[in-house]
Amino acid sequence: MSDELHVLQHQHQLEQRNQTLxxxxxxxxxLQQQRSQLQEQQIAFLRLQNEHQLDPTPMREHELxxxxxxxxxxxxxxxxxxxxLLERHQQEQLRLQERQWHQEQLLLQKLHLQSQQQQQQQLHHQHHTQDQQHHQHHQHHQHHQHQQQQPSSPFTVSPQTPHPKDQPQPQQHQQQHQQQHVYQQEQNQQQPQNNNHCFEQDHQSHSGFQNLHENQGQRQQQCRPPSPTPLLQQAQQPLQQQQQQQSLNEYDDSCEAMDVDDESQLLSITSTITHLRQRASPADIKTIGQWAAGPAEGHQAGEDDPEAVVVLDTNVLISHLNFLQTLIDTYGTVTSSKDNQLTNGTRQPCVVFVVPWVVIQELDNLKGGRRSGGGNEVDLEGKARRAIVYIQDELGKSEAxxxxxxxxxxxxxxKVQKNDxxxxxxxxxxxxxxxxxKTTKVSLFSNDKNLCVKALIHEIKTISRGKVSFDLKSVRTTILGEEPIETKALSQSHNEITPQEDSMLLDDDNDMGSGGESPDLNSSRRVSVVSTMVKGKYRTVANDRELEKIKQNLITxxxxxxxxxxxxxxxxxxxxxRRFLEAAVPEHLKSCYGNNWMSKTSFKSSLVKGEDHERxxxxxxxxxxxxQQHWHSVFASLYGNHKLAQKxxxxxxxxxxxxxxxxxxxxxxxxxxxKKDLMAFLEDVxxxxxxxxxxxAAPLDSSSLMEASTPDTSKFFEPSTRIQLLKDWKRHCQALRD
Known part of the structure; x- marks a missing residue:
């Protein structure tokens, strides 16, 4: 019962240990998921920071x-x-060490108690043996004296003529006593040597019971389980061997693996590769210092340059190997450009797919039996092995x-250090x-968001799941930088139906402009044209209706x-x-370029659509x-000196x-x-x-103004009007601030 209880206690401790692990x-x-979320937040922050640098606004500054x-x-x-988590790891290690020390102390105490019991048993057995020998010797002596003291009679048989039946009885009795005494001495001598064997003697004798008790104690010591750490290692080693054998069996199967489309599995693959890249060994970095400069600087553009170069990342080779094989077989180009011809003589686009050196190293590290964490485990070992086999087969082909x-x-x-x-x-x-x-497009095929952001910073196109649909036509269009078919149809329909050109208009406000509706500067009427543009892939009538409703409701x-x-x-x-600038800017351009200022400037009458005239x-x-475009040639001189013009x-x-x-x-x-944004805006105005x-500077031609049918704009150039208007604006802002 004590052995079973000890085994149950040990099993319970192992279960608690496994639950803790x-x-x-x-x-x-x-923690790994939170680390990936933190990286995504950092990427979003960098993206917003770049947008803020390109287009700084108070709203983006607040968001930053x-x-x-x-x-x-x-x-x-x-x-x-x-x-x-680190402190909990340390506490668990200390708890495990304390448990091992406690078990060792218990084991030492048990061994000490067992040794004391064995010594006491040996002393007791020696005393018992001595008493038994003394008792047997005393009985034998009394029996011998009793035989000598018996009187002789005529009816008794003399010693010289003993009775045939009575004569052997004393001898047999004496021999039995002697044999029993010798047997007990042999047992006492053989007892220290036979402590590891099971006795099968009669349990009525006291010596047999003591020997059986000693054997049971030794069996308990042999059956006692060892410390929990060796058992845990013995339990984990067969499990790891079984997993490795299972993964090898899966790899040995000739069945085709499916591409990974699950978002959680893709995230698991990306996070595993990111973790692998974070712990790059310094030994690999030292070899980079021995690299010689490549031939990129001495290359000259020629007719044999490819139309596109696609660099493949590790996570795509693992998650979408089947799609990459189809893509490379369909659009990949052999090394010789002469072989890249169709039967009718037209040349296909030359697309070169490149596997970086560090990707080969990462695939080699991933094939060592590692599985990605998370609920949906991905066999990274098998997928990495299949990718290596495919690369080996493809690179092993002839150059043609x-x-x-x-x-x-x-x-x-x-000479960079990180893998990405x-x-x-x-x-x-x-x-x-x-x-x-324009001749060669360079793209990066990767699902690593951080790496894609770095590539975009260096003006390199990226292809990733979620941004580009993983079908052959969409990926080919992105690689070659072609315009999609829907965009072409949309631009063609837009070019076919174009509203008449209109220009900047003056509002008919009663406080600043003359009465009546202000016509356009080029005397063109606005016409309402019903657009028949081809709807995009995701445009519907309901979406257009909702967008129009939003525009109508939120504008006021x-x-x-x-x-x-x-x-x-x-x-x-x-x-x-808007009223000031629409009136003043054309006047300055006319005074500089004359009546044909629209043709000599970057003026576009179709820049503002019919529906945007209300905005x-x-x-x-x-x-x-x-x-902005004519600042140095026309408007900079209006500020008197160069410093004010720069401001x-x-x-x-x-x-x-x-x-x-x-x-x-x-x-x-x-x-x-x-309020602070509006005050800064008023300062800019x-x-x-x-x-x-x-x-x-030049006098305005009145005939040109009459031909343009524009109202009198001389009051826009009066300083009192501008000063009064700005005072009015600032007074309203101050009232709101108070």
Whole structure:
């Protein structure tokens, strides 16, 4: 019973240990997911930061600040959880060491008690044997004396003539006593040597019972289970061998593996490869320092340059190997360009698929039996082996049949350390090898978001799941940079049906303009044209209706959380600014270029569509664009000196950024405008109007104004009008602030 109880206790301890290990593994998986989410937040922050640098707006600055604070909070939380998991690992190790030490102490105590019991048993057995021998000797002596003291009689038989039946009885009795005494002495001598055997004597004797008790104690010591750590290792080693054997059996099967389309499995593959790249060994990095400079710098563009170069990443070779095989077999090009001909003589696009050097190393590391974590496990070992076999078969073909190319060890630009940077360096090498972006397109085929962001920063196209549909036509279109068929049909239909050209218009406000409707500057009427453009793949009548409804409702309604008075004031400022610029900018261009200023400038009458004439921000895009393009030739001289002109140019860019952000707020209700944003916008308006509203240097031709049918715009150039309007705007803003 004690052995069974000890075994049950040990099993219970093993179960508790396994449960603790499972909980720690779940926490590690959760920590890995949080690490990937933190990386995605960092990528989103970098993307928003790049957008803010290209188009800085107060709204994006606020979003950057909020995202930075949220990222800092997530990073602190992630570090705390990681520290908690590390402390739990250490506590579990200390607990395991304490349990082992406690078991060793118990084992030593049991051995000490058993040795004491054995010594006591031996002493007791010796005393018992001595007493028994003394008792037997005393009985034998009494019996011998009793025989000698018996009197002789005539009826008794004399010793010389003993009775044949009575004579052997004393001898037999004496022999039996002697044999029993000798047997007991032999047993006492053989007892220390036979402690490891089972006795089958009669349990009535005391010596037999003591020997049986000693044998049971030794059997318990032999059956006692060892410490939990060797048992755990013995239990884990067969399981690992079984998993390795199972994976090898799966790889040995000739069945075709399916591509991975599950989002969780793709994320698991990407996170595993990212973890592998984070622990790159320094030994591999030292070999990079011995690489010689590649031939990219000395290459000259020629007719044999491919139309596209596609660099393959590890995660795509693992998750979509079947699709890549079909893609390479269909559109891949052999090394010799002369073989790339159709039967009718037309040349197919030459597409080169490249496997980087570091990808081969990562596939070699992944084939070592590692499985990705998570609920949906992916056999990374088998998939990595299949990818290596495919690459080996493809590179082993002759040059006339080979459609896959490997990166040589000397084809590099920089000596980078991280694996993803080495893949990016491979893309940059082929970009430098074929510098003409119109002739050769370089793309990266990867599902790693961070690597794709790095590639986009270096102006390298990316192909990833979720961004491009994984079918042959879509991927081919993305690789070659061709225009999709739907986009071509849409542009053709748009070119066929074009509304009549219209230009910037003056509003018929009662406070600033003359009465009546203001016609266009080029005397063209606005016509309502029903667009018959081909609907896109995702455009429907319901979506168009919903978009039109949003445009109609939100154009005069403040977004949630924004002051309605501030919304109306911003509308008023933008509206008057549009009226000023639409009147003043053409006058300056006419004074410089004459009546044919539209043909000599970048003016586009179709820039503002018919439905956008009600939106001031859309109409402001045309005069702001004219100001930017003709700043040095026409408008810079209006500010007197070069320093003021540079300052005004800076404020003009800020003006454009604000109008784009306000267009999103006004049309779709996206974002907000705060008081400080409006005050900065008023400062930009003040600086711009200070020069633009100056009178043109050359006198205006009255005949040209009559031909254009425009109202009298001389009041726009009066400084008192501009000063009074700006005072009115700032007074409203101050009232809102108070």
């Amino acid at each position: 499972e909980q720690m593994q779940e926490q590690e998986q959760l 600040l909020m995202m930075q604070q949220a990222g800092h909070h997530c990073e602190v939380l992630f570090m705390q959880q990681q520290q908690h 049949k080979r459609k896959l190319r490997g990166q040589k060890i000397n084809e590099c630009i920089e 940077d080495q893949i990016l360096d491979c893309c940059r090498y082929f970009r430098m090898l074929y510098p003409d972006t 309604k403040a977004p949630d959380g924004m002051d309605p008075n501030l919304f109306e004031l911003t509308n008023h400022v933008v509206k008057n600014l 001031d921000c859309r109409r402001l895009a045309q005069p702001i664009q004219l100001l 005004a140019r800076f404020h003009l860019d800020n003006l454009q950024v604000f109008t784009k952000g306000w267009d999103r707020v006004q049309t779709f209700g996206l974002g907000k405008v705060y 003040d600086v711009i109007l200070m020069g633009v509203l100056a009178k043109p």
